[in-house]
Structures are given as C-alpha cells and as structure tokens.
Amino acid sequence: MTSTQQDPTRTTEAALVLDGIDKRFGQVHAVKDVSLTINRHEVLGLIGENGAGKSTLLKILTGIYQPDAGSIEVNGTQVRFRRPQDSVAAGIGVVHQEQSLLTNLSVAENLAMTASGSRRAGTRLGFYRWGRINADAAATLDRVGASIDPRTIVGDLSFVDRQMVEIARAVQVDEMVGGTPLVILDEPTSVLERNETEILEREIRTLKEIGSVVFVSHRLDEVLRICDRIAVMRHGELVAERRTDEVTEDELFQLMVGRAAQATQRDDRAGGASQTPVVAVQGLTRRGSFEDVSFEVRSGRTVAIVGTMGSGRESVCRALFGAETWDGGTIELEGTSLSAWSTVKAVKAGVAYVPSERRVEGMVGGLSAAANLTLSHPGSTRRGPFLDPRARNRTAATWFERLDVRPSDPSLPLGSFSGGNQQKVVMAKWLMAEELKVLVLDHPLRGLDPGAKEIVNEQIRAACRDGVAVVLLPDTLEEALEMGDDILVMRDGEVTGRFDLSTEAPTSLDLLEKMV
Amino acid sequence: MSDLKARPAPDAAPAAPASASRPRPRIRGVGEVAALVVLVVVFAVLNPGTFLTLDNLRTVLDQAALPLVIGVGATLVILMGSIDLSVEGVMGAAGMTFVLLSANDRNGLDLGLGAFVVAVAVGLALGLLTGLIHTLLKVPSFIVTLGVWYVGLGIATLLFGQAAIPFLTSDGLTSWPSDTTLGLPHSFLLAFVVVALGALVSRFTRLGRYAFAIGADEQIAQDNGVPVGRYKLYVFALAGGCSALAGIVGSLQLGAGAANVGIGNLFLTIAAVVIGGTALGGGKGGVLRTALGVVLLTVLNNGLILSGVSPNIQSAVSGVVLIVAIAAAGWAYRGRLRIAK
Known part of the structure; x- marks a missing residue:
C-alpha cells in the first residue's frame, strides 16, 4: 500500500490510482510503467494511437489481463483483479469498444448477468426471479435516462439504444458497492452518428455527478469538449497529462503521434484525369x-x-x-x-x-x-x-x-x-x-x-x-x-x-x- | 457461424421504420405446429380407423418417450453451441448397468431402485468426463462425444460379456413403460415430466440461461462473468443423465440388456432439435421446440408405417425431412454473403 506516502487530501479525492503498471505479451511491451490517478467527479480523457496500449491498460483495469508489475488502488484500498467480476465488485464498469452484449437475450438479462453475485442479483440459489430482474433493469435504465423496455431482445435494438444499455450496465456497478462508480467508456462514439453522440455526451455529464469517467476516444475535438483532464499514451507509455483548458487540439495531436499534423488541405489533383x-x-x-x-x-x-x-x-x-x-x-x-x-x-x-x-x-x-x-x-x-x-x-x-x-x-x-x-x-x-x-x-x-x-x-x-x-x-x-x-x-x-x-x-x- | 455475431452498422439498416422490425414474431414454431397438423390430417385420411385411435396415440407417445428425454439434454448442449454425439453409447452403458443390477437371469443382484440410481450415475459420470475433456483439454465437443459414444458402447459390450442375453425377470418392471395411468403410457409421462423440468431449467435457472449466453458468444459471456467452463460441465453431465434415463427406459421396453439399446436415437434427437428450430450455432431455441420436433418425427414415422410404406424407405424420408427443415429454417438468412460451414 502506497497511500501513506501520498498527500492525504489527494487519496481521499482519488477514485483510482495506478502505480507503475507494466504488461508484456511475449516480445511486445504493451504497457510500460504507467502511473495515473483518476479523481472523483472527474472525466479523464485517455487518448493515443492504435496500438499505443490504451486497450491493454483498460483490460488490466477490468480484470481481463493481469499486470506483470505495478499496483492498483480503488478508493484508497489496494486491489488485485484476477477476473472481470473482481473489478465489477470494486465498482468499475466498462463500455467496451466492441459490443459486449449478448444479442439473443433480453436487455434485463444482460444487465442482470453482470450484477449476479451482488446484493441486488435477481437470482436465488441459481433460480432467476424475472420480476425482480426486469424491475431492477427498468430502474437502472431510468437512471441513465434511457426509455427502453427491459424485456426487449438486445438484437432488436438500434445501435444507440444498445450503447445506452451498455452504459446502464456500466453504471449499475455502484449499486453493488454502494459507492461512486468509475465508468470506462472505450471509444463509445466511434460507431455513432453525430446526433447520437450528443445523447452520449449528455450521459457522460450525468455520470460525472455520480462518479468518475474514463473516456477513450479518437476524436480529439470530442475529448476536448467532454473531458476535464487528458492523458496521452504513445508506444505503451504515458507521455503526457494535460488539463483540458491548457491544451489545444494541435498539441494533443503532436503528443499522440509524436509529430506535427500534416495539412489536411485538398491537394490539387492532376487535372489530366482520363475522360472515360x-x-x-x-x-x-x-x-x-x-x-x-x-x-x-x-x-x-x-x-x-x-x-x-x-x-x-x-x-x-x-x-x-x-x-x-x-x-x-x-x-x-x-x-x-x-x-x-x-x-x-x-x-x-x-x-x-x-x-x-x-x-x-x-x-x-x-x-x-x-x-x-x-x-x-x-x-x-x-x-x-x-x-x-x-x-x-x-x-x-x-x-x-x-x-x-x-x-x-x-x-x-x-x-x-x-x-x-x-x-x-x-x-x-x-x-x-x-x-x-x-x-x-x-x-x-x-x-x-x-x-x-x-x-x-x-x-x-x-x-x-x-x-x-x-x-x-x-x-x-x-x-x-x-x-x-x-x-x-x-x-x-x-x-x-x-x-x-x-x-x-x-x-x-x-x-x-x-x-x- | 451464427448470424448473431454480426453487428449491423448503424446506418446499414433499411429505411424501414422501427415499427416494421419490432414485432418480429416471437411466437415462432407456428410452422412446426402447422406441419404437425398437416401430417395428422394427411395420415388420418390415408388410414381411416387406424391412425386416429387411442391405441395408436399410445403407441406414438410411447415411441416418442426416449427421444423426448434425450432431447432435453441435447437441446441444452446445442444451445451452448456444442454437440453431444455420445447419446447411444451412454444409453448402452447405463442400460446394461441397470439390467445387471436389477432382477435378471444372469446374476442374483437386485438393487431395486439402487439399480436406477447407479445407472443414472453412470450417465452423469460419462457426461462429466465429456465436459472435463472438452473444457480442460479444449477438445471440440464433436470429437470428445464421438469418442465417448464408443467408450460407452465398449462399457456396455464388456458388461454384456460372452454369456447369454441377460433378461429382466420382473414382469412388473418390464411392463412399466407401456402400462398406463390416466390412459397415458408411463414412459410418456416420465418424458413429459423431464421435458417440463427441462423447460423450467432453460427458462428460470442460471444453468439454462447461461447455456443461452454461452451459445450466443462464449467470449462475451466470459467477460460478463459467466463461469463458462463450469457450466459446460454441468450441461454435459445433465445431458449424460438424460441419455442414461433413456437407456434405462429403453432396456425396460426391451425387457433385456443390449449394448445397442440406443440405436437410431442420435439421428432422431438431433433431427428433432434442428427441426424444432434450435440453431446448431447455439444461442437460439428451446426444449419445448425440440419436444415439438420429436412429436413431428414420431408421427411421421408412425404414419408412414401405417400407410404401408416400406421401412427401408423410411430412413431416407426422415433424412429428406431433416434437410428440407434446415433449408427452410435458414431461408430468411441466405442473403448477405453468408457462408455455411
């Protein structure tokens, strides 16, 4: 436990502290000695190129991978996630980049599946209590402002509705620990249309009131609009942390890519393009x-x-x-x-x-x-x-x-x-x-x-x-x-x-x- | 693979309003029921006085009993996206175990109900073995159960030995399946109870729901905290238990021990599962649908016999029905570059 060495006011504020997280896959050094703090009621942006190690870091946070070195602290307590359930139990919910709902089951059942093992779990001795499951799901959906019938089969939902269900599922982790949730959104907007993105942004502001958010995105303008603070990863390392109000899109791009953005002007096309x-x-x-x-x-x-x-x-x-x-x-x-x-x-x-x-x-x-x-x-x-x-x-x-x-x-x-x-x-x-x-x-x-x-x-x-x-x-x-x-x-x-x-x-x- | 895994691009959907795609008929199985009604009507017209009789109804229900029982386990396994081919082997092993531990003319043992318990335990154990090999050694269920099929047959053959056929000596025991209560044969009543329990398990228990989850996408299920390996074990054990139960009832119907007591049941059951509408890729379907499929196939076989169709042609007819049913079920999903494996 490292909390004794830290400023006490900071530890009470911190929802999550990563210290020296390191992960290798064979010869690939995916995450190199990453230390990062996420405060309560904060939206932290995490950006980086494809392959910069963001996804690996997130998988460590959600118990899918185990780090080779380093420690994780949630709300001041050191934790070790061996399986996805452990991170859920610690109050960390995640909206994955790829859809992670079971499309053949109902919305309520998908929500209940992650909740199983918690106090509100709708199962007793292995038996499902559908009334309870549907009611719990309706309550959670209501909390994120989604008007979806919990009995709908996920496969019948539109894309943005599925995303809302994923968010609802991530949010419900706090009901399990009775604390503030940390919700990780892994590129939630990459598959959404513009107006759907606005719904999501509203959602994130609501989430900030009740907990913390880690927002991973490729759209730099979006990150600047939504986040309070931005962490940049490159080649597995955390290369920079910036407050949103003291950074520009160009600077972020440079930090991410390690070079300046090229002019995205249309170049003059060769006029002699063939006429057939x-x-x-x-x-x-x-x-x-x-x-x-x-x-x-x-x-x-x-x-x-x-x-x-x-x-x-x-x-x-x-x-x-x-x-x-x-x-x-x-x-x-x-x-x-x-x-x-x-x-x-x-x-x-x-x-x-x-x-x-x-x-x-x-x-x-x-x-x-x-x-x-x-x-x-x-x-x-x-x-x-x-x-x-x-x-x-x-x-x-x-x-x-x-x-x-x-x-x-x-x-x-x-x-x-x-x-x-x-x-x-x-x-x-x-x-x-x-x-x-x-x-x-x-x-x-x-x-x-x-x-x-x-x-x-x-x-x-x-x-x-x-x-x-x-x-x-x-x-x-x-x-x-x-x-x-x-x-x-x-x-x-x-x-x-x-x-x-x-x-x-x-x-x-x-x-x-x-x-x- | 299953079409469930494809995620539609948000704007790839046709211009149809939401209401058009919403009430996708959840009451499927209408086609199967219609097919059953047509079959019954056709055979009733072809065989006036023999097909629609109480006696023949009892015969059909008695014949349906074994595949109904096996179908419960088979459905759960297929819902998970796996397959269980070991049915006939497990039936043989459990059936022989049961006969040799009941009152018979081979040895002096008569464990009474104990014989039943041990025989079912043999089935559970073989199912558990299947599950362990499948989950721990990551051998495809297709191969493991193919092996266990012959292991089961081997056990049954060993138990059968070189001596004469072991006959059951208790008449009360051998006539139990075809004896009736409330006008229905016991074999069918037993199958009815098993199917009802199976339907409840698949709808209201973690075991059943997790089978659906695993069948939809094993990785996603795992990430959602489903202990995939453990539940696969349970389901395979349960399927072994169902096969064992069917082996016992089959032995009672024969009145003797036979290693090949289960012959023909694998095809019938898997055909029934598929015709009922459970997707071989997993994640979609149900126990009651399989029951409907079993009844459909049993009525078909029974009607063909009554109509004087040669038994030699019957198996070909069953095969054609299976293929037609699968082609019909997949008709709506042919488009969009789908590739069948």
Missing part, C-alpha cells in the same frame, strides 16, 4: 433500398456518397461489388454493362470493396496478417497451385512498412492486431492488386485514430494517382469534402444532390440540407 468513366451507373434501382441512382466515376477521381441512416448508399456500394442484386438500371464497368454480377467476378474485374464491418466481412481473424494480405490476390506469391510462404512474407513486410502497421510482425494472427491496424491490412489487401480499377470504401476511417486516418487517406490518394476510381462512403461530411472530387447526396434511396468540387465549394450545411 471507369464506372457508369445508370438508373440503378433496387426495390426497398434505392431508386434511379445514376453517377459516373472517372479514373483517378473520388466520388463520396453522403446520406443518413437508411439513405441506401451502402446498398448501392454493395451492388457495385456484386454483394447485392438490383432490379433495374445498369452498371457499366469500362463501357461493358454488367450482368449476373457477383463478388467473384468483381474481384477478377479489379473492383475492391473495403467493408465497414471489417471483423465480420473484411478479414479472417485467425489467419496471419500476411495470409490475409494475400488472400484475394495471391499474385506473385503463387507457385502453380501452391503459395510460396517466403514470397508472401516478403510482400507482407513491404506493405507493413508502407502502412506503418504495428506490431510489425506479419506472421501474427490478424485478429490480434488493434482495430486501426486491422483496417490498414484490410486496405492493403486490395491496394496490392495490380488490376485494381475501382475501390469501394465503406467507412474506411471508422474507429481509427488521427494518425491512422492520415495514413489511410494517403493510401486512398495514392490509389487515385495510380488511376483508380474511388467510391467513398465517408463517416463525416468533413471527410467527404476533404477526400471527394464529386459528392453525391442521397436521401431515402434517391439522389437529392450532386456537387462537383472542382467547380463548386459547398459547405457541410449545403450537404446537410439535401440529406434531411
């Missing part, structure tokens, strides 16, 4: 999804399609890649009209699709990163019917260096990389194809930190310079304005606006007007 469209979509219709969609993408140009939920823009992109059928209209690829289009044909024809659900659709987590890289386009690594592992590893090493993937070992399973690094590998898988003509990007920056975003964007620009036609579904309107040459606005399955950025300069507001 690579992709020509004419009157494309799929009943219930989209109607009469027409656009062209020329070589070396990027068309960004913006729209809200249900605008049908995802479906259009999936149709381009042969993953969805259409009822009417035509898609022409270099002048040839497509029929009986399929994903296999699309890959052969040089159409690449980077899906937004990379864990589900874009990668094979159990295979090594190198194997994933060469999965769709074995190309030079093919030796007759066999694959040459040495050639494969050489190719992979080149791409790892180009995209700055960390850890830089392509033989590790792709599933073990952090989200941003997974995305880089998924991108590279398509970029390395020599016959690449069309790149369809479905939210390529989702969940990435600013440094990784820059690298991914640079890859997209490089692909354009090589003459690839890009169709982009951006996360934000700013991204559309930065990356797009043309912007297509969709609403309820129809195209409601078009902007050619070489002649027009629309603002986000102009786009928004056509979207809603």
